[in-house]
Amino acid sequence: MVCETRTTCPYCGVGCGVIATVDDAGAVSVRGDPEHPANLGRLCSKGSALGETLDLDGRALFPMIDGRRARWDDALDLVAARFSAAIDAYGPDSVAFYVSGQLLTEDYYVANKLMKGFVGSANIDTNSRLCMASSVAGHRRAFGADTVPGCYEDLELADLIVLAGSNTAWCHPVLYQRIASAKARRPGLKVVVIDPRRTSTTDIADLHLAIRPDADVALFAGLFSHLVRAGAIDQSYIARHTTGFAEAFAAVDLSMADLIEATGLPSMQLREFFRLFAETEKVVTCYSQGINQSSCGTDKVNAILNCHLATGRIGRPGMGPFSLTGQPNAMGGREVGGLSNMLAAHMALENAADRERVQRFWNAPSIAQRPGLKAVDMFDAVADGRIKSLWIMSTNPVVSMPDADRVREAIRSCPFVVVSDIVAHTDTARLAHVLLPATGWGEKSGTVTNSERRISRQRAFLSAPEEARPDWWQISEVARRMGFGEAFDYSEPHQIFAEHAALSAFENNGMRDFDIGAWEAVTSEAYDALQPFQWPQRAGTAPSETRFFGDGVFYHGDNRARLVPVKPSMPAHHANEQEFILNSGRVRDHWHTMTRTGKSARLSAHMGEPFVELHPLDAEKVGIADADLVDVRGGSNKGVLLRALITERQQRGSVFVPMHWTAETSSLGRIDTLVPPLVDPISGQPALKQARVAITRYEAKAYGFAVSIAKPVLDECSYWAIGKAEHGWRTEFALDQSVLDWEKWARAALGIAQDAQVANYRDEATGQVRIAFTSAGHLVAAIHVDRRPVSASRDWLASQLMKDISKSTEYQDVLAGRPGRNRPDPGAIVCACFGVGANQIAQAASLGCMSVEAVGEALSAGTNCGSCRPEIRRIIDAHQPIAAE
Known part of the structure; x- marks a missing residue:
């Protein structure tokens, strides 16, 4: 019996709905949900491949203490005892949680409640600090709350879309396709891309502004100044709904020469961008990591918000600033106060009334009185010994944090480290004193919130493997063992969601933006049937598509927005040409x-x-x-x-x-x-x-490429990189020393059985070595070595693993590294959704497919998520016939 489950993709902040299908054999396939308003059936390559990522290889399946399997009770008892001991001896600020936008809202809520309300410290921060914190800070400065004003529909209603610091085509592919489709329907829709790189997103750009790195404040400050001088501002809106206009304008007194120097852009491009923005009422400015991940990221955000506030282009259909979140539940984490300087339900940690209100609602023994340590500061505190116990959930800071080697050493030196994850051997999990196996996508149940404030369900359609448990359950069990059992007496995630909803409505009365009080009494059945909805949804109201600030009412005490003065800086010159x-x-x-x-x-x-x-x-x-x-x-x-x-x-x-x-x-x-x-x-x-x-x-002595059914061990290599192949692994490598016996080396490195048969080719003059290993005629490994980087058809070689190559011509093809004339080589994969290679696209172009649509009709390439369409277009352009003069 085939079982279908509607759930939500676990990747980026677009929050696409997916339908997961489990067949009688237990195989999972995934397709886009045509009824989900975020994606309307579209999926990107990553979402389309979700069914291929659900095996248990590498999974954390049992609690581990110091690398040995343990009972859940023993592991949880130890976590509670070590955290309690640190708090008793050194105070609440001696412990910390580092959590993740991969968590569901219910997980996030329980972790935040335990740390801020019952431990009494705000030392809980999240990897969302690495991607969205500047947007949060900019929103709070301008709006008085961390509010995203618009919704995805605005992308289709706008007449000008500005994509700032966002490679949307690759990082938010479904939104990119919504924009591309809107532009195809309405060619008058203009797109401006602001990015130092010419990315795939620029494929649909009418204007690409290749600014200097970190020049965004200067660019939007220049735009703000132009809007004022050109009379393109909304003086009535400014007077009725904002403060700080004069100060914001005084801070951006830049000449055109200053702007050219700061941005590196020619005056013609600057003037065209300013003209488009000034003359187009329906403007949406989408921004992402190129804006946020900066030492002046908050100022960049406010420079953008200033332009929209000064023109009154906010909160109305087809216009407004739009923060594109990076992770599937970065927004949900912000709603529950997952950042160390925030409280749950968009309440302010610095506000005494909000602190008292949350403490009273939770019936908590204490409440954090000041902001906790932000991510970089948190790991500094781990390094210098201020943090004695650290719990890392669903993230890998040894790879993702800046100064990552120092972070690794800090975690290694910490007296007690807990890691909750679905993977047993991440760079971070290897350092855990206690490893707790978490449930993953397809196994856990809860909610996530996407970039347009839309809350959707993630539903389980697979059983939890072995002893894996949900994160909220793990945190609640530790809380009970620390003496807080009554406040953490949850048995199902819908109970947590109901409490989260109730807190959002508690003493709110429209004073706070985040309010989902309509769900404070949600039952298990209603929770299971929950349809995607945008917040706010206050008690007694039905779900509706919403925008904020169209009425000019903001969340500062005077209900006015703030135009924030931002001072552009001139670019620093390189110390040397290297x-x-x-x-x-x-x-x-x-x-x-x-x-x-x-x-x-x-x-x-x-x-x-x-x-x-x-x-x-x-x-x-x-x-x-x-x-x-x-x-x-x-x-x-x-x-x-x-x-x-x-x-x-x-x-x-x-x-x-x-x-x-x-x-x-x-x-x-x-x-x-x-x-x-x-x-x-x-x-x-x-x-x-x-x-x-x-x-x-x-400079290496030898360069190589290999495919093998066994995972390679490459300790002798100065350089290596491994990736999955259909029936094994593909490996790039290089060595600093010469190898005399490559067959012996390959058998050891690639895990080849001693009875495997060998065919080889050697050229002493060039240093080329090519060896194929077979078992019963089937390819189990192949290795190509050269004194220069290896030239071979890598995808084709990887596809030959476990195939019968007993014919001499097939052996020769593997040794040559590419198929013979009678077997076409698809080339490097361009379309991951359908496995279409560059050579296939080039061949289609040579046969007359001179548009992306024609290639799609012939090969299906580019017809699913569309992320590869810019690459397809470049291949077609390279094969356009050149007209004779």
Whole structure:
């Protein structure tokens, strides 16, 4: 019997609805939910591959104490005892929780309640500090509350969409497709992309502003000044609904020459952007990590908000600022006070009346009286011994935090570390004194909130494996053992959601933005049937699509918004020509530290190893060729090894490196080891996009590529990166020393049985070695070695694992590293959804498919999530016939 469950995707903040289907054999398939208002049936490549990520390989399945399996009671008793002992001896601030936007709202709520109301400390922070804290701080400064005014529908109603610091095509693909579809229906819709890199998002841009890194304050300050001088502001709205206009205007007195110097943009582009914004009423400005992850991120946010407030373009259909959240439940975490400087239900930790109200509602013995430690400060406190006990939930700070090596050493030196996770061997989980196995997506039940304030259910459709338990249950059990049992007497997640809803309505009376009081008495049955809805939904009201601030009423005491003075800074000049600005971010098909997406062979096919993207002229200057290995070093002289990807999409003077690779998936790919712990002084958000690095070519003795059915062990390699293949693993590697017997080396490194048959090719002159290993005629491993980076059809080689290659021509193809003429090579995967390669697209173009739509009709490429459409278009353009002069 086939079982279908409506649930919500666990990746980005778009919050797509999915339908998970479990067949009679237990196999899971996933498709978009056409009834969910966030995605209307669309899914990105990551969401489409969710069914491929649910195996138990690498899962944490049992509680572990000091690396040994333990009983749940013993593990929970130990956690409660060690936290209680630290509090008794050193006070409440000697313990801390570091939590995650991967948690469900119910998990987040219980953790926040325990720490702030019963431990009595605000030392609970979240990895959302790394992605959305500047947006929170900017909202609170301008609006008096952390309120996202608009909704996704505004993207389809706008006449101008500004995408600032957001590679929407790769990081929020479904929203990108909604924009692309709207633009196709209404060609008059204009799109401006503000990004130092020419990303896939610029494919739909009418104007791409390739600004200098961190020049966003200057750009939007210049826009604000232009709006005032051009008479494009709404003076009535400003007078009735805002304060601080004169001070905000006085702070942005920039000449055009200053703007050109600060932004690096030509005056023609600046004037065109200013004209578009001034003359278009329906403007939506979407912004993401390029704005937030900065030492001036909060000022960037307020510079954007100032432009919308000064024109009154906020809270009405098709207009407003729009923060695009990075994680599936970053918004839910903000609602329950998951940040160390916030209280639950959007109440203010600095407000004594709010503190008293929450303490009274919880009937808590105490309430945190001051903000706790923000993420960077928290790990500083772990390092210097102020934090004695630390609980890390569903996140991997050893990879994702700035100065990641210092964070690793801080955790290693902490007297007591608890890690709750679904994965047993993350870089962080390896350091745990107690590892608690958590339930994962498909197994746990609760709610998440997406970027447009829409609350959706995540529903379980799989049984919890072995002894894995929900995070809320783990926290509640520890709370009971610490003596707080009555307040944490939950048996089902709907009870937590009901309490969360009741607190949101408690003594609210419309004074606070977050209110879902309509659900304070929700039953288990009603919770199970809960349909996606936007907050607020106050008691006695029906769900409705909502916007904030269209009536000009804000959440400061005088109900007015604040225009915040922001002072643009001029760009710092490089100390020398060898120095580059490091920009980190995501790739299309992977998510965070790849504990989930790394399990999918097709998601690993698009970008198979960590890389550094740099401009051709910069590469020439430092002597780096495409596919070389590159040593990237930061100010502390720490280094990472990455593959060079040379492209004119990258701005000169800057390099881009993805943030996904870990010590589990690469030798030296943890890019945040190079990022100093510089933070925005208001939000505490780290500046993950402005580190300074030096790059040099890395010379190895031998370079290699391998495929194998066994997971490789590559301790001898100076460089390695591994990824999943359909029937095993694909591996890039390099060595600093010569190897005399490659067959022997490969058998040890790739786990090849001694009775495997061997076919090989060697060229002593070039140093090329190619070996195929078979068992009963089926390929179990292959290795290609060269003195230069290996040239081979990697995706095709990986696809040959476990295939019968007993015919001599098939052996020869594997040794050659590409299929023979009678077997076409699809090339590097471009469309992950349908497994379509670059060579297939190029062939279709040569046969007359000269549009993305035509390629889609012929090959299906680009017809699902659409994230690959810009790449398809580039391949088509490269094969356009050149007209004779």
